[in-house]
Amino acid sequence: MLERLFAELGPWNWVVLGLVLMIFEVAAPGIFFLWFGIAALIVGTVAILFGEALGLGWQLQVILFLILSVISVFIGRRLIGATDVVSDEPLLNMRGEQLIGQVVTLEEATVNGRGRARIGDSLWRVTGPDLAAGTPVRITGIDHGTLVVEPV
DSSP: OHHHHHHHHTTHHHHHHHHHHHHHHHHSOSSSHHHHHHHHHHHHHHHHHHHHHHTOOHHHHHHHHHHHHHHHHHHHHHHHHTOOOOOSOTTTTOHHHHHTTOEEEEEEEEETTEEEEEETTEEEEEESSOBOTTOEEEEEEEETTEEEEEEO
């Protein structure tokens, strides 16, 4: 059954598969389907140009696709890993780290080392020494989403 399907579609099935995988990459970006799409396009091209001369049956085409997929993923990881971008805002998506060093006022007293501080329009959990509400504190760190504070 599978052999008949591959025989009917011929080498163009790899080209179609490669294009479909490329479309998936556009729909779900993340540079995942791209490498498999490239491998499928290469297998399709080889099968169209040299398939009969090399005697590439569908079994060998599948094996070639698997090998080329692994190779293209490794090459792709190297290329993508080599383009690390230095950001002018390294703490952009790390809100807690951006707050370190700021002085804020406790909204709720810290009891047993736990309390809350208002920062902008948000209440943040804080840990630190027991202090009364309204005490100004400096943010010295962050621990799993809880701000670490000390009195000013």
